[in-house]
Amino acid sequence: MNRRSVNHNQHRPALAVFTLIELLVVIAIIAILAGLVLPALAKSRQKAQQANCVSNIKQLSLAFQMYEQDYEEYLPLYGSHVAGSQREDVWIYYTGFPVPQSGNFEPDRGTLYPYVQNVEVYACPSDQTVSRCSYGTNSETAQLRVGAIKTPESTPLLLEEGASRTSPTSNDGYFDTQWGDYLTKRHNKGDVYGFCDGHVTWEIWDDQTAYDRCAIP
Numbered sequence: 001m002n003r004r005s006v007n008h009n010q011h012r013p014a015l016a017v018f019t020l021i022e023l024l025v026v027i028a029i030i031a032i033l034a035g036l037v038l039p040a041l042a043k044s045r046q047k048a049q050q051a052n053c054v055s056n057i058k059q060l061s062l063a064f065q066m067y068e069q070d071y072e073e074y075l076p077l078y079g080s081h082v083a084g085s086q087r088e089d090v091w092i093y094y095t096g097f098p099v100p101q102s103g104n105f106e107p108d109r110g111t112l113y114p115y116v117q118n119v120e121v122y123a124c125p126s127d128q129t130v131s132r133c134s135y136g137t138n139s140e141t142a143q144l145r146v147g148a149i150k151t152p153e154s155t156p157l158l159l160e161e162g163a164s165r166t167s168p169t170s171n172d173g174y175f176d177t178q179w180g181d182y183l184t185k186r187h188n189k190g191d192v193y194g195f196c197d198g199h200v201t202w203e204i205w206d207d208q209t210a211y212d213r214c215a216i217p
Contacts, residue, residue: 049125050187050202056121057135057158057194063115064157065198073145075157076111078137080174091173092122092133098163098171105133105173124160126186129169134184136161136175138214141196149216152196156214160184160191177211 067076079090082097092110096103107113107122124134135158141149149155156175162182163171175181183191183205190204205213 046126046188050192053124053126053134053160053187053192054200054202056124057192058200059116059118059121060112060135060158061194061198061200063112064194066115067112068146073147075137075141075144075146078139078142078174080139080172080176084172084174091137094133094172099133100129100131100169105131105170107133124186124192127169127184131169133170133173134160135194136170136173136181139174139176139178140214140216144216146196149196151217153199154213155196155216156193156210157196158194159210159214160186160193175210175214177214180207183207183210 064075068074076091077089079085079087079092079094084090085094085097085103087093088109089111091112092105092107094103094105099105105122107119108117113119119132122133122135123131127134137158138156141155141157146152159175160183161170161173161175162168162184164182168182168184168186171181185191187202190202192200192202194200
């Protein structure tokens with residue numbers, strides 16, 4: 001009996017074979033998709049950091065309000081420049097001026113810490129320096145009672161201070177409108193502000209606008 005010859009390769013699935021051009025096309029498509037997705041992820045990360053910064057300043061603003069209630073509506077003392085370093089009677093303690101070049105902040109040794117008790121809220125997650133405090137108090141509000149501020153809803157209390165254009169972090173926790181401290185513009189070309197009435201918002205201001213808003217009539 002004759003047996004039919006069977007081609008055992010006849011029913012095997014054909015293997016996909018990619019040419020070099022097809023492979024390059026696939027790689028190009030993946031690169032395009034990555035180019036579209038990565039900026040969106042980066043923007044989402046920036047938004048998350050901005051939301052975290054808003055939360056930080058909100059907690060600090062509430063701590064300021066609690067301090068005021070205990071001290072006849074007076075704001076805590078501020079330290080500034082070399083004279084303010086190593087003072088434990090100011091809102092934020094720092095070991096040397098300027099931070100972070102000559103020292104650093106120790107938030108748990110400042111007068112505001114008993115009202116917040118979390119060192120992490122003093123630092124913005126977008127602050128890439130080693131500073132442990134990213135925020136500065138409005139120098140125009142120093143040694144004031146809250147009742148003396150006629151427009152607390154529009155007067156900043158906490159700002160994202162940059163010591164200079166090349167040092168984008170607070171150097172003493174004191175946004176000095178006379179010596180010309182800078183805004184950091186960490187968050188989508190803007191900054192987060194805590195106002196004297198306790199509310200917090202994000203704004204796009206230039207430095208001069210910030211100085212004008214900080215002024216106390």
